[in-house]
Amino acid sequence: MNARDLPAMSNVNLQHYWMPFTDNRRFKAKPRLVASAKDMYFTTAEGKQVLDGLATLWCVNAGHTRPRIVEAIRKQAGELDFASSFALGHPLPFQLAERIAAIAPRGMHQVFFTNSGSEAVDTALKMAVAYHRLRGQGTRTRFIGRERSYHGVNIGGTSISGVAANRKAYSGMLLPGVDHLRHTHDPSRNSFSRGQPAHGAELANELEERIVPLHDASNIAALIVDPVSASGGVLIPPKGYLQRLREICTRHGILLVFDEVITGWGRLGAPFAAQHFGVEPDLITFAKGITSGAVPLGGVLVRGSIYETFMQAQGAGMEFFHGYTYSGHPLACAAALAALDTYDQEGLFSKTQLAAHFEAGVHSLKGLPHVVDCRNLGLIGAVELAPRPNAPGERGYETFEKCWERGVFVRPVGDSVAFCPPLIAENRHLDQIFGTVAEVLKTVN
Numbered sequence: 327m328n329a330r331d332l333p334a335m336s337n338v339n340l341q342h343y344w345m346p347f348t349d350n351r352r353f354k355a356k357p358r359l360v361a362s363a364k365d366m367y368f369t370t371a372e373g374k375q376v377l378d379g380l381a382t383l384w385c386v387n388a389g390h391t392r393p394r395i396v397e398a399i400r401k402q403a404g405e406l407d408f409a410s411s412f413a414l415g416h417p418l419p420f421q422l423a424e425r426i427a428a429i430a431p432r433g434m435h436q437v438f439f440t441n442s443g444s445e446a447v448d449t450a451l452k453m454a455v456a457y458h459r460l461r462g463q464g465t466r467t468r469f470i471g472r473e474r475s476y477h478g479v480n481i482g483g484t485s486i487s488g489v490a491a492n493r494k495a496y497s498g499m500l501l502p503g504v505d506h507l508r509h510t511h512d513p514s515r516n517s518f519s520r521g522q523p524a525h526g527a528e529l530a531n532e533l534e535e536r537i538v539p540l541h542d543a544s545n546i547a548a549l550i551v552d553p554v555s556a557s558g559g560v561l562i563p564p565k566g567y568l569q570r571l572r573e574i575c576t577r578h579g580i581l582l583v584f585d586e587v588i589t590g591w592g593r594l595g596a597p598f599a600a601q602h603f604g605v606e607p608d609l610i611t612f613a614k615g616i617t618s619g620a621v622p623l624g625g626v627l628v629r630g631s632i633y634e635t636f637m638q639a640q641g642a643g644m645e646f647f648h649g650y651t652y653s654g655h656p657l658a659c660a661a662a663l664a665a666l667d668t669y670d671q672e673g674l675f676s677k678t679q680l681a682a683h684f685e686a687g688v689h690s691l692k693g694l695p696h697v698v699d700c701r702n703l704g705l706i707g708a709v710e711l712a713p714r715p716n717a718p719g720e721r722g723y724e725t726f727e728k729c730w731e732r733g734v735f736v737r738p739v740g741d742s743v744a745f746c747p748p749l750i751a752e753n754r755h756l757d758q759i760f761g762t763v764a765e766v767l768k769t770v771n
């Protein structure tokens with residue numbers, strides 16, 4: 327939308343669109359509409375500039391409407407708008423898979439495409455079960471998730487997620503055979519940690535001490551972990567915790583899935599969190615930043631030995647009965663290839679100095695009213711506020727609304743306020759984000 331169209335936005339009928347993950351009544355009473363976006367900023371319907379402090383929804387890692395990505399989408403739409411990947415092909419998903427394999431963790435060189443993170447997660451669950459079955463271990467059908475983790479909204483992902491509010495209404499329809507590990511958030515020992523908290527690696531032992539004896543390893547297909555639980559409140563894994571989970575999974579033949587829908591594509595200073603932490607999972611789910619949010623695309627990155635198990639299965643025919651009409655969509659692949667070029671050419675996966683400035687900014691909020699914790703890793707962080715008595719989440723929401731009014735977009739997750747700027751941010755943008763949050767916190771009841 328151009329600036330000249332702005333007046334038209336005031337006439338938008340808000341009634342018919344049922345907005346996702348939104349308090350519709352509250353929003354429609356006081357809407358926030360964006361007209362356009364460029365690099366680090368949105369322009370609102372009123373023509374105001376708002377700094378995007380959350381890469382919109384943890385995805386616009388290269389910033390908004392970057393020319394290379396825009397041009398790639400435009401060109402692709404005119405050349406090949408759609409071709410299916412069901413027993414037909416076009417070059418782009420092959421090229422993109424090759425590019426992803428080249429920067430993937432060691433041994434992970436097969437890619438299955440989906441349209442979203444939720445689909446990637448459910449795809450990974452199916453892959454895990456089918457893989458075990460092919461190896462004669464068909465009893466391995468259970469999954470282990472973690473409290474406060476978020477793995478999307480499809481039935482599999484909702485079942486393994488640990489955000490209670492997202493599960494409550496659907497309790498009776500969730501997958502049977504799912505158990506959850508405790509989350510690792512421990513403010514009593516780790517508050518105001520810079521980077522990974524020191525305490526809590528031993529929480530991984532629950533997998534071996536409680537879960538495996540209870541269900542028996544022969545029934546467990548996979549453990550699914552979001553290396554940083556972003557939508558659960560930006561929970562940073564304690565030092566040594568993920569490594570210990572890896573060791574236990576290996577000992578018991580349990581596949582380890584890293585859900586990197588947010589931590590992938592440079593968020594932690596490496597292509598994937600697996601590389602940042604030096605932990606080798608068996609499957610990685612990704613989405614969001616792969617196209618810098620420009621076109622929906624997700625996928626599963628698969629260890630070569632798992633793929634080979636499917637390819638060597640006895641009998642001819644289809645190896646994996648799964649896929650989406652738009653798996654490997656040309657527009658999404660073109661956008662992703664252009665996004666990877668942008669990340670590469672601008673060195674966006676290794677902004678160490680910016681991460682240091684970000685850490686200083688997050689922790690500058692310590693000591694302000696209501697602040698009970700500040701935490702960060704790479705370019706993701708949060709400030710946690712004490713909840714208002716009898717009104718959990720309201721302080722976080724008020725902070726978000728007031729920041730928006732002052733030109734900064736951040737995201738409330740309960741009473742935590744999350745920060746996740748595009749990787750093109752400069753120090754001055756971070757100063758604007760944390761300066762605004764600091765000002766706002768002084769006014770929040």
Ligand SMILES: Cc1ncc(COP(=O)(O)O)c(C=O)c1O
Binds near residue numbers: 588
């Ligand atoms: C870790 C994780 N997994 C899965 C998803 C779901 O992705 P999508 O919203 O693209 O379905 C998200 C979304 O935020 C996520 O953070």
